[in-house]
Amino acid sequence: MKLSMYQASAPRFTHALRNLSAMLDKAQAHAEGKKLDPAVLGGLRLIADMFPLARQVQIACDTAKGAVARLGGVEIPKHEDTEKTIPELKARIARTLDFIESVPAAKIDGSEEREVVLKMRAGEMKFTGLQYLMGHAIPNFYFHCTTAYNILRANGVELGKKDFIGTP
Amino acid sequence: MKLSMYQASAPRFTHALRNLSAMLDKAQAHAEGKKLDPAVLGGLRLIADMFPLARQVQIACDTAKGAVARLGGVEIPKHEDTEKTIPELKARIARTLDFIESVPAAKIDGSEEREVVLKMRAGEMKFTGLQYLMGHAIPNFYFHCTTAYNILRANGVELGKKDFIGTP
Numbered sequence: 001m002k003l004s005m006y007q008a009s010a011p012r013f014t015h016a017l018r019n020l021s022a023m024l025d026k027a028q029a030h031a032e033g034k035k036l037d038p039a040v041l042g043g044l045r046l047i048a049d050m051f052p053l054a055r056q057v058q059i060a061c062d063t064a065k066g067a068v069a070r071l072g073g074v075e076i077p078k079h080e081d082t083e084k085t086i087p088e089l090k091a092r093i094a095r096t097l098d099f100i101e102s103v104p105a106a107k108i109d110g111s112e113e114r115e116v117v118l119k120m121r122a123g124e125m126k127f128t129g130l131q132y133l134m135g136h137a138i139p140n141f142y143f144h145c146t147t148a149y150n151i152l153r154a155n156g157v158e159l160g161k162k163d164f165i166g167t168p
Numbered sequence: 169m170k171l172s173m174y175q176a177s178a179p180r181f182t183h184a185l186r187n188l189s190a191m192l193d194k195a196q197a198h199a200e201g202k203k204l205d206p207a208v209l210g211g212l213r214l215i216a217d218m219f220p221l222a223r224q225v226q227i228a229c230d231t232a233k234g235a236v237a238r239l240g241g242v243e244i245p246k247h248e249d250t251e252k253t254i255p256e257l258k259a260r261i262a263r264t265l266d267f268i269e270s271v272p273a274a275k276i277d278g279s280e281e282r283e284v285v286l287k288m289r290a291g292e293m294k295f296t297g298l299q300y301l302m303g304h305a306i307p308n309f310y311f312h313c314t315t316a317y318n319i320l321r322a323n324g325v326e327l328g329k330k331d332f333i334g335t336p
Contacts, residue, residue, distance in 0.1 A: 003171055005171055008176060046322040047322045130169060131336050133171075139333055145307075146311045150214055150314075150315060150318045153218060161308075161311070165304065165307055168303025
C-alpha cells in the first residue's frame with residue numbers, strides 16, 4: 001500500500017480520537033472511584049492561561065474534522081462548543097468520527113496540491129494540501145490530544161502512553 | 169508533489185525539532201530573566217511519575233532519529249542520554265538534525281511495506297513502514313514535543329502555539 005493523503009489523515013485521526021474517547025472513560029471512572037464531581041474534569045487546566053480539558057478535546061475534534069473536510073473538498077460540519085461533561089465530550093468525538101468516516105478516501109486522495117486557506121485571527125494562511133496536512137493539521141491535532149492526556153495525567157488519572165498510542 | 173514516506177517524515181521531524189530548540193532558547197532566557205538556576209529546567213515535570221523535560225526532549229529526538237533510520241534502512245546512531253542543561257539538550261537536537269539530514273530522501277521513499285521491528289519492554293512489535301510512521305513514530309514524536317512544551321508552559325515560560333507549529 002502506498003502512503004496517500006487519505007492514509008495519512010482520516011484513519012489516523014479516527015484511531016487517535018477513539019483512544020482519546022477511551023481515556024475520557026478512564027477519567028470518568030477515576031472521578032467516580034474517588035467520589036469527585038465528574039463535572040470538574042472538563043474544566044481542568046495545566047495552568048490558568050491554557051485551555052481546559054473540554055476545549056482541548058473540542059479543538060482536537062475540529063482539527064481532524066477540518067482537515068478531512070478541506071482535503072476532501074466537502075463542507076465542514078458545524079459543531080457548537082457546548083460540551084462540559086465527559087459524556088458530552090465523548091458524544092462530540094463520536095459525531096466527529098461519524099463525519100470523518102462519511103468522507104470517501106477517493107475524495108481525500110490526490111489533494112496534495114489543493115489550496116487550503118485558513119482564516120486565523122492574524123489573517124489568512126494559505127497552504128498546499130500536503131503542507132497543511134503534515135505541517136499544520138497533524139501537529140495541531142496531536143498537540144491537543146497530548147495536552148488532554150497531560151491534563152488528565154497531571155491530575156492523577158492513571159494513563160500510560162499505550163492509552164495514547166493504542167494499537168497502530 | 170506527491171505525499172511520500174520522506175515528505176511525511178524527515179522534513180517534518182526537522183521542522184518540529186527546530187521549533188523545540190527555539191522553545192528551549194525561550195526557556196533559558198526566561199530562567200535568566202527571573203534569575204532562576206537554568207539547571208533546574210531540565211528536571212521539571214508535570215507530575216512526579218512522568219518524565220522530566222530533559223527526557224521528553226531525548227525521546228522526541230530518539231523517535232525522529234529511529235524513524236528516519238529504520239525507514240531509510242540505515243543504522244540508528246547511538247546518542248547517550250546524558251543531557252541535563254538547556255545548551256546540552258539543544259546540542260542533542262542539533263546532532264539529531266545532522267543525522268536526519270544525512271539520510272537521502274531516496275532511501276526513505278518507498279518504505280511503506282518495509283518491516284519494522286521494535287524491541288519494547290513488553291516484547292517485539294512488528295509494523296509495516298507506513299503503519300510504523302503514521303501510527304507510532306509521528307504520534308509519539310509529537311507527544312514528546314507537546315509534553316516538553318506543556319512542561320515549560322505550565323512553569324510560566326511564555327510560549328504560544330505558534331512556537332510549537334512554526335511556519336509549516
